[in-house]
Amino acid sequence: MISKKRHLMLWGTAGLRYGSDAELPGTARIVLADAAHLAAVRAAGLVGPHTVVFVPGDPDEDTGPQVVNYGGSLSEAGAEAVLDEAFYLQIQSYGLSEYMSVAGPTMIRIADESDFEVFLHDADRALATGEFPDFLTNPIIQLADLPGLGATGLADGPRQRLYVAADGTVSVSPGGSPLGRLGDPLTRLEAAFAETGVSCLGAAVPEDVRRNALADRPWLGRYLAAVDAIRAMRARGVSPVRVSGFGGRLLPSMDGVADRTDPDLPLVLWTATSAYVHSPLTGRTFAVGHSAAQTVEAFVACGSVTEAAGHVGRERVDRIIADFDGVGVLTAVAR
Incomplete structure (x- = not known):
C-alpha cells in the first residue's frame, strides 16, 4: 500500500510511469484548497474507490475514499504543509531554493518564468561542466511537475492528479493551465487536458516559452534522470x-x-x-x-x-x- 506521504509526492511530481492509474475509476490523487469543495468533487464523479483526497483542516465527512487532512498550504511557494502533525513538507520556489536552508522534506516548484529560466540555466551548466545544483540533488528535495520540465514516460492528466483552487478552478497542479471549474465531470477535464497538451506549468510559464526551451534541449529528461541518480547516491x-x-x-x-x-x-x-x-x-x-x-x-x-x-x-x-x-x-x- 502506498503511504500518504508517497501519494502526496506523486501528486506533486506526476511521478508514476504511464498507465499506472489509467484503468482506475476517478482521479488517483486530488488536492483541495478548500474543504468545502469535497462534496462537489464527489458529486462530479472525480472520486473513485481508490482516490486519495487531501483536504485542508477537518473534512466534512470521512467515509468512502481515503481522505487525508493537511494543514498549511500545498500550493504556495514559501509555505509549509503538515500531514497528521507528523510529516512536514516545505514548498519552495526554484529560484530561491539555492539560497534557502533545507530543514526537512521539500518540494520545489517552478512558480513563474523567472524560476524556469534559473532551472534552464542550471541544466545547461550541468551539461557543460558536470556541476549539478547542490540543493536539487539533496535526497530530501523533490522537483514538482516533472512532465512540464522535460521528463518523459510519466503519467499526467486528470486521471492521475487534480488540484482544486479556492475559487473552484480545476487544474492538474497549482501552476497548471485551468481545465475547468468545480463540478465539471472527469470526461470534460480530460478533453480539456488533451486539447492543451502538457499543461502542468501553463499558468506559471507561457506555453510557447516552455515548449521552445524543451525543444532546444531534448536532453532535459536525461538531466532529470541524472539528478535522481545523484540523489540516490547521496542518500547512500x-x-x-x-x-x-x-x-x-x-x-x-x-x-x-x-x-x-x-x-x-x-x-x-x-x-x-x-x-x-x-x-x-x-x-x-x-x-x-x-x-x-x-x-x-x-x-x-x-x-x-x-x-x-x-x-x-x-x-x-x-x-x-x-x-x-x-x-x-x-x-x-x-x-
Whole structure:
C-alpha cells in the first residue's frame, strides 16, 4: 500500500510511469484548497474507490475514499504543509531554493518564468561542466511537475492528479493551465487536458516559452534522470559523484562522443575510487569496477556493439551485455 506521504509526492511530481492509474475509476490523487469543495468533487464523479483526497483542516465527512487532512498550504511557494502533525513538507520556489536552508522534506516548484529560466540555466551548466545544483540533488528535495520540465514516460492528466483552487478552478497542479471549474465531470477535464497538451506549468510559464526551451534541449529528461541518480547516491553517502555525458566521460576516448537523449538509458556515475551503473527504468544502482563502467558508458553512448567495440574491444562489450542482461539494465539500449 502506498503511504500518504508517497501519494502526496506523486501528486506533486506526476511521478508514476504511464498507465499506472489509467484503468482506475476517478482521479488517483486530488488536492483541495478548500474543504468545502469535497462534496462537489464527489458529486462530479472525480472520486473513485481508490482516490486519495487531501483536504485542508477537518473534512466534512470521512467515509468512502481515503481522505487525508493537511494543514498549511500545498500550493504556495514559501509555505509549509503538515500531514497528521507528523510529516512536514516545505514548498519552495526554484529560484530561491539555492539560497534557502533545507530543514526537512521539500518540494520545489517552478512558480513563474523567472524560476524556469534559473532551472534552464542550471541544466545547461550541468551539461557543460558536470556541476549539478547542490540543493536539487539533496535526497530530501523533490522537483514538482516533472512532465512540464522535460521528463518523459510519466503519467499526467486528470486521471492521475487534480488540484482544486479556492475559487473552484480545476487544474492538474497549482501552476497548471485551468481545465475547468468545480463540478465539471472527469470526461470534460480530460478533453480539456488533451486539447492543451502538457499543461502542468501553463499558468506559471507561457506555453510557447516552455515548449521552445524543451525543444532546444531534448536532453532535459536525461538531466532529470541524472539528478535522481545523484540523489540516490547521496542518500547512500556517496558524494561528490560525476555523471557520464555531463561535463565529461569516464573513458577518455569517449570525450568527443555526444551523449544520447533517451532518459531511460542507463547512467554511468563515478568517483575517484568507485563506479556505478544506474537504471532509470528500475531505479536500481549497481556498484561496478571502472573498467566495467567504461564499457557500459561506451555501449550506451554509441548505441551499438560495433561502435562501442571500437573504444573498448568486442570482448568487453559482449561480456558486459551478458552480465547485465539478466537484470534488465541494458534493455533500453538498441543493438
